[in-house]
Amino acid sequence: MKAGKVMITISVMAVLNVCAASFVNEHILLPSKKLKLEIPSEFPKPYYLFYNNSISLEKFNLGKKLFYDPILSSDSSTSCASCHHPAEAFADRGHPLSEGVGHRLGIRNTPSLQNLIWKDNLMWDGGINHIEFQPLSPLTNKDEMNENLENLLIKLRRNPEYKAMFKSAFEDTVINSEMTLKSISIFLGLLISANSDYDKYVRKEKSFSQEQQRGLNLFINKCSHCHTPPLFTNNTFELNGLPYACNTLDSGRARITGAPQDYYKFKVPSLRNVSVTSPWMHDGRFNTLESVLDHYADLPSSTTSGNPGLQSIGPISNDDKKDIIEFLKTLTDTVFLQDQRFTMDHELLKKN
Amino acid sequence: MLLVKKYLALTYLVTLFFLPEVAKFIPFSKNTTVQIQFEHTVYNDVLKLDTAKYFNAVGQPFSITKFKYYIGNIILQNSNGTSYRHRKYYLINEEDEMSKSITLHDIPASDYTGMSITIGIDSIDNCNGVQSGALDPVHGMFWSWNSGYIFLKLEGTSAECSTPMQFFEYHIGGFTADNNCIRTTSLQFVKPAKLKTKTRLSIILETAVDKILNKPNSIDFSVLPTITDRKNAKLMADNYKDVFTVKELRYEGR
Numbered sequence: 364m365k366a367g368k369v370m371i372t373i374s375v376m377a378v379l380n381v382c383a384a385s386f387v388n389e390h391i392l393l394p395s396k397k398l399k400l401e402i403p404s405e406f407p408k409p410y411y412l413f414y415n416n417s418i419s420l421e422k423f424n425l426g427k428k429l430f431y432d433p434i435l436s437s438d439s440s441t442s443c444a445s446c447h448h449p450a451e452a453f454a455d456r457g458h459p460l461s462e463g464v465g466h467r468l469g470i471r472n473t474p475s476l477q478n479l480i481w482k483d484n485l486m487w488d489g490g491i492n493h494i495e496f497q498p499l500s501p502l503t504n505k506d507e508m509n510e511n512l513e514n515l516l517i518k519l520r521r522n523p524e525y526k527a528m529f530k531s532a533f534e535d536t537v538i539n540s541e542m543t544l545k546s547i548s549i550f551l552g553l554l555i556s557a558n559s560d561y562d563k564y565v566r567k568e569k570s571f572s573q574e575q576q577r578g579l580n581l582f583i584n585k586c587s588h589c590h591t592p593p594l595f596t597n598n599t600f601e602l603n604g605l606p607y608a609c610n611t612l613d614s615g616r617a618r619i620t621g622a623p624q625d626y627y628k629f630k631v632p633s634l635r636n637v638s639v640t641s642p643w644m645h646d647g648r649f650n651t652l653e654s655v656l657d658h659y660a661d662l663p664s665s666t667t668s669g670n671p672g673l674q675s676i677g678p679i680s681n682d683d684k685k686d687i688i689e690f691l692k693t694l695t696d697t698v699f700l701q702d703q704r705f706t707m708d709h710e711l712l713k714k715n
Numbered sequence: 716m717l718l719v720k721k722y723l724a725l726t727y728l729v730t731l732f733f734l735p736e737v738a739k740f741i742p743f744s745k746n747t748t749v750q751i752q753f754e755h756t757v758y759n760d761v762l763k764l765d766t767a768k769y770f771n772a773v774g775q776p777f778s779i780t781k782f783k784y785y786i787g788n789i790i791l792q793n794s795n796g797t798s799y800r801h802r803k804y805y806l807i808n809e810e811d812e813m814s815k816s817i818t819l820h821d822i823p824a825s826d827y828t829g830m831s832i833t834i835g836i837d838s839i840d841n842c843n844g845v846q847s848g849a850l851d852p853v854h855g856m857f858w859s860w861n862s863g864y865i866f867l868k869l870e871g872t873s874a875e876c877s878t879p880m881q882f883f884e885y886h887i888g889g890f891t892a893d894n895n896c897i898r899t900t901s902l903q904f905v906k907p908a909k910l911k912t913k914t915r916l917s918i919i920l921e922t923a924v925d926k927i928l929n930k931p932n933s934i935d936f937s938v939l940p941t942i943t944d945r946k947n948a949k950l951m952a953d954n955y956k957d958v959f960t961v962k963e964l965r966y967e968g969r
Contacts, residue, residue, distance in 0.1 A: 415844065484862075492862040495844035499852055499859035512853045540853045544845045619861050621894075621946050 398423060398704060403557035405565060405593040409480035411494050411552055416545045418553070421532035426550030428528065429543065431707045434518055436464050436508035443501065443547075446473045449706045452636035452699065453477065453554065459647025460611070463507035470506075470611040472647035474632060475640050477556040477699065481594050487629045487645045489600060490619045495548045512540050519543065556635050556699040557593075564693065565593075571693070578690025581683050585659075588672040589631045595694065600628035604658065604666035604673055608646045615645070638692045639700065652691060656684040748915040749822045751789070751832075753807050753815045754962060755782060757925045764809060772929040775936050777873035777883070782924060783808040784867035784955075785849070785856065788833040788899070793825045794907060804836060804849045806856065807922075826907040830918070834955050835897030836864040838890040861944065863888055866896055867955060869927060875936040883940045885927075887948045887955075894945040896952035900959045908964050917965040927954045 398420060402409065416422075429435065433442040446461050447453035453476035455461060461469040471487050485491040491500060501507040502515065519525045520538050529538045532546060561579075563569035571579065582590075591597040600616040607627055616625035629645045643649045649658065660679035667673040679687070755762035757769050762779065770776055787804040801819055808814045840850060841863045856865045869885045876883050889896040902920075910916050928934045932950045942948055 486860075490861045492842050493844045496852070496857075496859070496862045499857065503859045511855075513855075516853065539847055540851050541845045541847045544852075548844075621944075 398553065400553065401555070403555070403562070403593070405562075406478075406481065406557065407594075410483050411480035411548075413549070413552065416495070416548060418549055419532065421528070422546045422549045423553065425525075425528045425532045426546035426548065427705070427707075428525075429547050430550050434522070435502060435510060435515060437510045437514075438464050440464050441508055443498075444707070446501075446507070447476050449702075450700050451475070451639050452556065452696075454636075454640035456639065456641055459642050461507065463501075463504070464509045467506040467509075469504070470613055471645050472642065475636055476551060477554050477635055478594055478633060479554065480552045481598075483598055484630075487632075488616050488618050489630055494551060495544050497551065498544055498547045516540065516543070550705075554699075554705060556696040558698040559635065559696040560693040561690075562593075562696070572689070574686045574689040575693055578686035578688070579693075581679075581687050582690050585676045585679070586687075588675045590634050595634040596631040599631060600625065601631050601672055602628055602666065602670060603631075604662045604670075605644060605648070608648065611646050613645065634691060635694050636696055636700065638695050652688045653684065656687060660684065745821055746913045747820070747822045747824055747910050749791070749819045749910065750915060750917045751817050751819070752917060752919045753922050754919060755809055755815075755922045755924055757923075762809060762924055769925070771873075771925075771936070772933045773935055775873055775875040777871050777875075777928075777936065779809075779869065779871040779924065781809070781868055781870040783810070783856070784834055785836055785864065786832055786834055787836065788831075789819070790831045791822065791825075791827045792829045792831075794828045799823050799825075799827075804840070806849045806854055822910060824911050824914075826909050827904065828907050829901065829903040831899050831901040832920070832959060833897060833899040834952075834958070835866040835888070836890065837897065840864075841890045858886075858888065858944075863890060867927075867951070869924070869951075873936040873940075876940040877937065878940045883936055884943060885934075885941070885951055886943045887951045889945040889948050889952075894948060896945075896948050898952050898956040900957050902959060902961050904961060904964060906964075909966075913968055915967040917963075917967070918961065919963040919965065920959045921962045922958055923960070924958075926958050927951060930954055 398418075400413065400418060430443045430447075433439045433445070435442060441464050444453075446455045446458075446463070448455060455473035459472060461471065461473045463469060474487070479485065479494055479497075482494075483492075485494065485497050486500070491497050499512065502510050502512065516538060519529070525538065526536075529542055530536060533542050535542075560569055560571075560575075564571050564575075564579075583592075589597055589599070589601050589603070614626055616628040616630075617623070619625075637643070638652065641650055641652075643652075643655055649655050656679065659676055660683075662673055662676065667676075757767070757779070760767075762782065764782070765778060765780055768776055768778055784807055785804055786807055787802065789801040791799045791801075793799070799822055801822075805817050806814060807817075836850070840846070845852065850864070852859075856868065857863070858865060865886045865888045867885070867887045869887075871883055872881050873883055874881055878884075887896050908916055908918070932954055934951070934954075939947060939950075942951060
């Protein structure tokens with residue numbers, strides 16, 4: 364009952380036009396853009412539908428400011444964006460493992476942030492069950508922001524700019540955890556990528572080269588069991604045949620469930636924008652897509668037996684590898700990577 | 716809110732007159748107060764943080780530095796088989812005297828024969844996103860890397876702990892079928908508690924902290940100095956299953 368209603372109101376609610384000024388001296392008006400939840404036509408129904416957290420421009424701007432603000436870390440050195448770079452689909456190119464306050468290394472590779480509302484849980488091990496709880500993890504992790512919520516709230520309450528922004532976002536003079544986490548969730552939830560060449564091909568707006576077409580066919584046969592379109596993940600935890608990483612001692616999904624069958628399984632990552640998010644895998648062990656393909660082409664039978672997904676891969680020739688990589692590159696969504704609504708390159712979004 | 720109550724009262728009256736046989740629920744009453752007070756004890760003595768020395772069932776010395784837990788789903792049972800349910804959650808914290816007394820207003824006037832009280836947060840509230848009030852994650856009762864509330868925290872020191880600073884740390888929680896740590900204590904009152912209009916009923920509950928370490932699962936500090944994820948948590952959840960006893964019922968304003 365509630366679900367249907369919200370679905371309808373979301374689209375009506377947040378058609379917000381944007382006029383943004385450039386951060387350099389002269390003011391350039393960008394073409395007006397819309398800030399609203401648009402569910403791409405091929406996508407399923409999202410898990411997060413902004414219930415109890417309706418989308419507004421004020422909350423979005425606040426969430427975005429928080430995302431880019433190092434005040435969230437204990438020593439004001441690290442913002443969410445220190446690890447999640449917009450031009451890299453919010454991943455962290457060149458860093459196998461994340462680097463937080465005091466240059467401390469974490470145990471995992473920073474994933475891209477996109478289409479998060481289609482995830483029933485987050486993180487490589489699925490440990491986080493709701494997007495609104497997500498920011499708590501980096502915030503309090505010693506190797507990431509090393510801060511605590513109580514302290515962060517004190518800092519925010521002292522800051523006149525935040526006072527004003529919280530007030531306009533929530534029409535209330537208090538600043539609390541719920542407001543803080545919900546506004547970050549608005550920002551995260553609206554990071555939607557569905558405008559790659561592949562999407563245009565599906566929508567019949569663009570045609571594929573022979574190699575791309577062949578790559579797509581190979582991908583569907585070999586890889587889509589786990590990296591299932593349109594999200595390019597089936598949202599499950601799988602073994603993809605990687606040898607155990609002795610440097611991070613990461614038990615994967617079992618860290619959360621403790622279940623014997625979950626050891627060393629990781630969340631199947633979406634491959635959208637994959638070509639801009641090197642290095643790859645949960646510990647960033649591969650620096651090139653060629654080495655990823657070499658890995659899948661060379662799976663020992665000990666890893667494929669009993670794993671229907673890996674069995675579906677079969678032999679991969681050198682031409683296959685090239686064409687699959689050509690196809691993977693069509694998943695890059697330059698509109699998303701350059702979307703100025705999500706970058707700090709200009710002022711916060713303003714109403715017309 | 717008040718309107719809803721009025722409406723409910725009205726519905727009740729209407730039902731009472733026209734359909735007496737289905738009028739099984741109890742109407743809200745005005746001006747009734749039920750106060751539930753929690754007294755934390757160790758071997759029947761009032762719990763003293765930090766300084767008091769205790770011994771567990773296997774003879775190991777220990778002190779307690781922190782004790783806090785979530786309670787909720789308070790149900791008051793009526794002699795005729797109906798019951799009143801209060802769904803809110805409360806965080807009871809030894810360090811915060813105010814938190815150890817909770818007050819429920821406008822409870823249906825009735826003769827109550829017993830009650831039940833639950834330690835834990837049900838699965839819906841563990842999965843539905845951030846909330847304010849008692850469930851605000853700012854209270855340090857939430858696992859940030861493995862979403863879910865910590866239902867109970869019991870921390871302290873024991874010379875038997877091999878951990879740094881000889882610290883023991885029990886953070887208990889879990890709401891899924893295979894590691895469910897939600898536990899309910901059912902209590903009978905010796906004499907029915909008569910709640911009338913303009914009455915305040917105080918229920919003094921004793922929380923026996925020693926039981927959480929000892930019964931039925933005796934915790935050995937040298938073997939299990941920490942429980943901070945869902946593993947082993949059920950051992951302790953089974954210990955807090957019947958951690959409450961009714962110490963006294965008090966009335967005011969009759």
